[in-house]
Amino acid sequence: MARRADVRRVKLHRSYTLEQLADLSGVTIGTVRRWCKAGLPCLTDARPFLVEGRKFKLFHAEKLAVAKTKLQPFEVYCLGCKKPRVPQPGLVDFEPMGATRARIMAICPACTRMTRRIIRRDDLRKWAVKFGFAINTREDA
Structure with a gap:
């Protein structure tokens, strides 16, 4: 079963490196890099790459909304x-x-x-x- 990222520790008004974001959300650095390739807005102008907290929370909320399925009665x-x-x-x-x-x-x-x-x-x-x-x-x- 896939581990769900914990986004509650990510602050809206801070920027995080990919390593910090992985530590805070409880996933591996490879998962965060995969999210960047999948559309997570990353600041890649200079190293270390940065991710804004607000954009990360929006990305994660959209990802969860797509995965949910509303069941009709008796389904x-x-x-x-x-x-x-x-x-x-x-x-x-x-x-x-x-x-x-x-x-x-x-x-x-x-x-x-x-x-x-x-x-x-x-x-x-x-x-x-x-x-x-x-x-x-x-x-x-």
């Missing part, structure tokens, strides 16, 4: 297909996660991998009606 995200999928009825189950949440587990209809989605416990009855699974009402379940 699960398949990590194998990298797409949202509506599971087949009868191939869906749930697992309670405390008093307010539940984990939906379903099989992807395209690649047959197990997919999961965390939902509110209030929505569990709607999922059960649509996909045909029984909700156990015991307290210890």
Whole structure:
């Protein structure tokens, strides 16, 4: 699993060398160089190369926004297909996660991998009606 960069320590009004930026964000120097090649604005007029904190935060926010996928109701995200999928009825189950949440587990209809989605416990009855699974009402379940 890829490590996510920590951008909270990067200040908006400072400029950083590539090494400093790598240390602050918790990634390697090669990752920062790859970001520069991918469009991170770097000041390359003189050495050491510099990156402005504000531009780095904007670049990182845009990169995260592209990676996010908004799921519609009754969809699960398949990590194998990298797409949202509506599971087949009868191939869906749930697992309670405390008093307010539940984990939906379903099989992807395209690649047959197990997919999961965390939902509110209030929505569990709607999922059960649509996909045909029984909700156990015991307290210890």
